[in-house]
Amino acid sequence: MYKIVTISGNSSLTSRSAAILNYAQKLCTKHKIEIASITVRDLPPEDLIYGNFESPEVKKLQLLVGQAEAVIISTPVYNSSYTGILKALLDLMPQYAFGGKTILPIVTGGSINHLLSIDYAIKPLFSAMGATHILKGVYVVSSQIQFNEQKEIQLDSDIEQRLKASIQELVNTLTHKQLVAV
Numbered sequence: 785m786y787k788i789v790t791i792s793g794n795s796s797l798t799s800r801s802a803a804i805l806n807y808a809q810k811l812c813t814k815h816k817i818e819i820a821s822i823t824v825r826d827l828p829p830e831d832l833i834y835g836n837f838e839s840p841e842v843k844k845l846q847l848l849v850g851q852a853e854a855v856i857i858s859t860p861v862y863n864s865s866y867t868g869i870l871k872a873l874l875d876l877m878p879q880y881a882f883g884g885k886t887i888l889p890i891v892t893g894g895s896i897n898h899l900l901s902i903d904y905a906i907k908p909l910f911s912a913m914g915a916t917h918i919l920k921g922v923y924v925v926s927s928q929i930q931f932n933e934q935k936e937i938q939l940d941s942d943i944e945q946r947l948k949a950s951i952q953e954l955v956n957t958l959t960h961k962q963l964v965a966v
Contacts, residue, residue: 789852792823793859793870805858832872854886861893865905880914889921
């Protein structure tokens with residue numbers, strides 16, 4: 785069983801939101817957490833456009849999310865909200881796919897002007913999908929993410945600390961759930 789599934793809501797391989805999600809995955813693996821990753825690129829475009837619930841790739845997505853204890857979702861801000869392609873992917877999930885799961889949203893935007901998109905656009909969607917434990921989330925302004933000559937991500941120290949704290953909160957939540965279950 786995967787403890788955490790990450791979902792990238794950006795169709796670009798080289799996006800800042802994908803890079804910060806990869807960084808978050810590395811932080812999780814330091815805690816010895818099993819991770820599965822999904823990107824919107826993993827699904828055939830026609831399955832997303834036509835809502836093909838019977839697609840083998842969609843079934844795999846549903847199974848991975850169903851087995852997860854937590855979900856980390858990363859998306860850039862588009863029109864003060866999440867990407868349309870992420871919404872198309874989430875529309876293929878069962879109505880309460882996030883029920884009983886801890887959710888950590890990570891959002892990137894061009895400016896601080898869209899900071900509230902987590903609270904006003906993203907969290908309501910996750911709540912409608914059954915999530916009852918949505919962590920505060922991390923909003924990152926694109927200028928706070930740089931790439932060095934080797935194309936490795938470099939975060940401003942403030943963002944790096946907030947991301948580490950959010951991952952630690954996620955790990956603590958999963959650990960607490962395991963203790964309560966025993």
